[in-house]
Amino acid sequence: MKPMSENGTMRRGRPGYDQQGILDVAVAAFNQFGYDATSMGVLADRLGLSKSAIYHHFASKDEILDRALDAALGALEGVLREADAATGPAADRLDLVLRGAVHVLVDKLPYVTLLLRVRGNTEVERRALARRRAFDKAVTALVSEAQTEGSLRGDIDASVVSRLAFGMINSIVEWYRPGGREDADRLAADVVAVALDGLRTPASNRVQELLG
Amino acid sequence: MKPMSENGTMRRGRPGYDQQGILDVAVAAFNQFGYDATSMGVLADRLGLSKSAIYHHFASKDEILDRALDAALGALEGVLREADAATGPAADRLDLVLRGAVHVLVDKLPYVTLLLRVRGNTEVERRALARRRAFDKAVTALVSEAQTEGSLRGDIDASVVSRLAFGMINSIVEWYRPGGREDADRLAADVVAVALDGLRTPASNRVQELLG
DNA sequence: GTCTATATTGAGATAGAC
């Protein structure tokens, strides 16, 4: 079987790997063992290549990480751009962001998983963290807007709200595996339902407040 | 200043470190750089010791990790034991577990942070993951009970519910820093409020369902 | 585009003195 990239594009022409093919394998290994614990040696074994062949495609181990993180960040930033382009209440645009983020997370699961484990010890990692912070900041602004609109509860700080919501979303990488019972749409619906309406039985709680 | 352990106990007698003192420093370093990326050399530097001095206290780097993970797991398991001992509806016992988990997370922030980053590549890590899974299983059972009671929404799978709830709770380690604006009680209250009642404005959503 | 061989550095761990 020919090498095939995760995005489904079958490469043509000469045999051997292209950057994307190596990236897919590398990201999987980084997620399994951790970036630091993954040596170029085991990477080479998994690829069926020698170590030096990898250096033909990437200048360093760091650069592999850089490309992988960029893929995840680019996709997330795309969700934000789409939501910003949309009109309507902030609550609706936030809904778009939450659902979009779940979809990115599912579509690029290994890449986002890797991104979420970055701690900022190298320059590459720090740049990735800076982009993540910018993303979080934009989401927090959206939450703040929705609170002002009155569509989101205002008794909790906007940054806490957005962190908790994305804490929930991001935790999906810890257990979601494609091909399972839940597809991405169902998962996104569940997550947004829990985030917005909570876990309590719809009929059993708020009624009290209305009747009390 | 004498070495002091994180739990506040000042050690008496001869100078030098005890296990707890080394553990506190090691866990902080593991969280900053990652376990694999933290060499015994930098650990020794931070302690103001030589590498070999550390081996007087711990048999291996792995054993340091083992002790640290045990501290976090023991505390979490304690929360579960307390909730199991309590009587009352499952929803109330689940509330105890959620609040208790947030408190453990805040009290032992570095230790729980380390635990949450374990991926299971060594025997020590796999044992820790097994204990985590047992914890999650117990929480899921509690959720399931609460769903049967009718106090938690039953339209989402119990294991998804508990994973999302703990995803939210666990994400606190990513941003909470002690001494900040929010103390542990306030934080626990916010988290449980969001998890149970959601982010939407209490009055603005469910009313529709009742009146519709 | 991939290979073998190698340079160089730093890792975890131990021996044995004080």
Next chain:
DNA sequence: GTCTATCTCAATATAGAC
């Protein structure tokens, strides 16, 4: 309880042939 000195191994990366 801590030290210096050292062992052994594996890491990233490069050189240069095919």
